[in-house]
Amino acid sequence: MAGDAADGPKDHGLDDGGPPPSAGPVRQRLGMLRQLLLALLCLPLLLTISSASVQAVPGGNELISSHAYAVFGTPKYGPGFKHFDYADPKAPKGGALRVAYIGGFDSLNLMALLGTPPIGMVQVYEPLMRRSSDEPAMRYALVAESITYPKDISWMDFHLDPRARWHDGVPITPEDIIFTIDQAKGLVTPSLKRLEQAVTRAEKRGPHTVRVYFTQPNNPTLPTVVMDMWLLPRHYYAKHALNAASLDRPLGSGPYKVGRFSQGRWIEYERVKDYWAKDLAVNKGRYNFDIIRHDYYRDQTVAYEAFLAGNVDFRQETSAVRWASEKQLPAFRAGQIKRQVIDYRSPSFYLGIVMNTRRPALADRQLRRALMLAYDFEWVRRTLLAGHHGRLHSFYTNSEFAAEGLPQGRELELLQSVRDEVPGEVFTKAPDLPVGGNWRNRRANLIEAVRILRAAGYRYQDGRLIDKTTGRPMALELISYSPLMDRQVSLFVENARQLGIAISFRSFDSAQFRHRLRHYDYDLLLNIPMFPGHETPSIGQTLIWGSHAADQPQSLNYPGVKNPAVDKMLAQMITATDRETVVGAMRALDRILLWNFYAIPFQHDYPAPVGQMPITYWDRFGMPKKQPAYNFPIMTLDTWWSDPGKTAGHAQGQSS
Numbered sequence: 097m098a099g100d101a102a103d104g105p106k107d108h109g110l111d112d113g114g115p116p117p118s119a120g121p122v123r124q125r126l127g128m129l130r131q132l133l134l135a136l137l138c139l140p141l142l143l144t145i146s147s148a149s150v151q152a153v154p155g156g157n158e159l160i161s162s163h164a165y166a167v168f169g170t171p172k173y174g175p176g177f178k179h180f181d182y183a184d185p186k187a188p189k190g191g192a193l194r195v196a197y198i199g200g201f202d203s204l205n206l207m208a209l210l211g212t213p214p215i216g217m218v219q220v221y222e223p224l225m226r227r228s229s230d231e232p233a234m235r236y237a238l239v240a241e242s243i244t245y246p247k248d249i250s251w252m253d254f255h256l257d258p259r260a261r262w263h264d265g266v267p268i269t270p271e272d273i274i275f276t277i278d279q280a281k282g283l284v285t286p287s288l289k290r291l292e293q294a295v296t297r298a299e300k301r302g303p304h305t306v307r308v309y310f311t312q313p314n315n316p317t318l319p320t321v322v323m324d325m326w327l328l329p330r331h332y333y334a335k336h337a338l339n340a341a342s343l344d345r346p347l348g349s350g351p352y353k354v355g356r357f358s359q360g361r362w363i364e365y366e367r368v369k370d371y372w373a374k375d376l377a378v379n380k381g382r383y384n385f386d387i388i389r390h391d392y393y394r395d396q397t398v399a400y401e402a403f404l405a406g407n408v409d410f411r412q413e414t415s416a417v418r419w420a421s422e423k424q425l426p427a428f429r430a431g432q433i434k435r436q437v438i439d440y441r442s443p444s445f446y447l448g449i450v451m452n453t454r455r456p457a458l459a460d461r462q463l464r465r466a467l468m469l470a471y472d473f474e475w476v477r478r479t480l481l482a483g484h485h486g487r488l489h490s491f492y493t494n495s496e497f498a499a500e501g502l503p504q505g506r507e508l509e510l511l512q513s514v515r516d517e518v519p520g521e522v523f524t525k526a527p528d529l530p531v532g533g534n535w536r537n538r539r540a541n542l543i544e545a546v547r548i549l550r551a552a553g554y555r556y557q558d559g560r561l562i563d564k565t566t567g568r569p570m571a572l573e574l575i576s577y578s579p580l581m582d583r584q585v586s587l588f589v590e591n592a593r594q595l596g597i598a599i600s601f602r603s604f605d606s607a608q609f610r611h612r613l614r615h616y617d618y619d620l621l622l623n624i625p626m627f628p629g630h631e632t633p634s635i636g637q638t639l640i641w642g643s644h645a646a647d648q649p650q651s652l653n654y655p656g657v658k659n660p661a662v663d664k665m666l667a668q669m670i671t672a673t674d675r676e677t678v679v680g681a682m683r684a685l686d687r688i689l690l691w692n693f694y695a696i697p698f699q700h701d702y703p704a705p706v707g708q709m710p711i712t713y714w715d716r717f718g719m720p721k722k723q724p725a726y727n728f729p730i731m732t733l734d735t736w737w738s739d740p741g742k743t744a745g746h747a748q749g750q751s752s
Contacts, residue, residue, distance in 0.1 A: 180378065194408050195390055200606060209614070216352075221349065222373070225324075232632060251310060252319050256270065264347060277291055320632075351374070352366060352367055353368055354366075410711065435710060440709055440727060444706055449696040452655060457565055465545075470588055473697075487529070499684075506680030511687070573618065573620065616656065666685065
């Protein structure tokens with residue numbers, strides 16, 4: 097491909113329908129990272145299975161067989177259910193959906209660490225079981241038509257549906273499941289790497305059964321790691337490299353396959369007409385569009401204009417600045433473009449400035465605390481965000497895991513076990529954030545920051561703060577994926593200057609930015625969707641906060657957290673056998689993280705109160721009346737359909 101660079105992007109379809117590349121992104125978060133990160137951490141905690149058969153076996157360890165797995169609570173849908181309540185089984189198939197994203201892609205290999213894959217590749221693959229979006233912790237039969245396991249959950253048998261097929265017609269076999277698990281030992285994406293921590297081995301137990309042995313008994317979160325993994329065809333990867341960037345169309349078994357594309361510019365996903373699982377209950381009324389097209393733009397303004405021109409169908413709103421003027425546009429006034437707000441219950445993504453504690457200067461908690469005081473969110477909200485965004489107050493905002501008030505109950509019990517390893521404020525003060533918004537508050541915050549720095553042994557020389565680790569004036573680099581993000585941190589940089597800290601702002605294109613992320617090559621990291629949580633956290637949280645992940649390249653531990661108290665709370669959460677301990681451990685984890693000032697929180701990703709997501713779309717679609725509550729942070733449109741009766745019409749894809 098490198099030899100073709102001088103000739104521009106190459107098309108891999110019938111014609112070139114993609115927009116030309118243009119300049120860098122604005123407020124919109126990195127869609128690719130959001131999608132990838134979302135796929136990384138979909139894992140839960142605690143077990144209750146109902147509508148299941150129980151079989152006594154020698155030794156008293158009963159076997160449970162079921163169509164569903166409940167991490168906690170009771171499955172909403174029993175055996176023989178027809179479809180999810182948030183899907184319409186009468187939804188017609190056909191038409192196209194066009195969505196704009198910022199960035200680009202240079203590989204179609206979702207499993208490799210190298211390269212940047214396009215958004216939406218996950219719909220090419222399938223997991224063993226399908227997670228429902230109107231319950232917090234349930235999975236239902238898909239490739240595995242049922243499961244069997246002992247009460248101690250030391251292993252689980254996955255009974256594969258004999259009808260399950262790859263897109264080339266080859267059956268999905270136990271060998272494919274074992275192959276997928278074995279790949280976790282190589283250089284692969286963290287979503288597969290997680291399997292190493294959950295599984296000891298897997299073995300074939302019959303023509304359609306594979307048994308997976310877990311690293312710990314009585315740990316209800318571990319099976320979900322296997323249930324959620326993207327399945328890989330062994331016969332395909334006998335001839336293709338799994339750990340290399342590639343533009344070869346991958347082989348999957350999901351509802352869509354890769355169709356036409358132009359590298360870095362646009363890609364089309366084609367509905368698989370003979371999809372083997374199209375009539376299963378978990379899929380009824382879903383995956384209705386014949387074509388899902390993703391167009392990539394370098395500039396959010398151009399993407400927005402493409403939407404207004406009718407070349408893009410749907411937007412998740414991340415800025416409300418234009419809303420007032422939009423009301424005067426003919427398409428809005430005529431009702432051709434609609435906007436609505438979707439409620440969600442899932443934890444919000446964390447947006448903010450991450451401080452890399454691998455850097456000796458930023459390993460000092462008091463310096464990080466002083467930098468927290470230099471950020472004036474109220475000014476940013478009023479000046480740049482049109483006053484619409486709420487602020488994040490926790491690493492698990494919008495969930496029961498957010499630490500609030502003083503610790504009590506099970507959380508307090510767990511924190512007592514690490515009392516000597518955490519800041520004293522953990523027990524004496526509720527988590528809070530500095531309040532700015534005017535010069536008086538801002539001045540008070542900076543005075544407090546100077547007091548903290550002097551008390552920590554820092555000194556000033558010619559107005560510059562002297563780095564205790566080097567003896568030189570303190571200088572930090574803040575990196576971003578967009579040059580336009582400097583507006584959000586301009587006052588922060590000026591306030592830091594008044595503290596004697598020089599902060600230089602640098603932006604990079606998506607490839608360079610991703611390289612910096614992978615190798616933790618930054619002091620301060622700006623504003624990507626980070627630390628996605630779930631209503632049922634599990635072992636995946638160790639990839640974000642665990643000490644072992646801090647030194648592993650390409651983990652999600654961006655701050656470089658190496659904290660014994662954090663590790664102990666993660667262990668308590670992972671091994672918990674009751675929901676109370678899970679919640680208590682997560683709140684304790686959040687509280688420890690907050691009082692260590694590993695990051696400076698920004699705004700909620702959407703211009704609405706936390707727990708609400710505004711969307712805007714051309715009125716060309718039908719949709720179920722009921723929307724699932726756990727449809728976040730990426731609102732999937734797999735239950736929508738193209739409505740030929742809508743007067744706006746809908747083009748079948750786009751070409752030029």
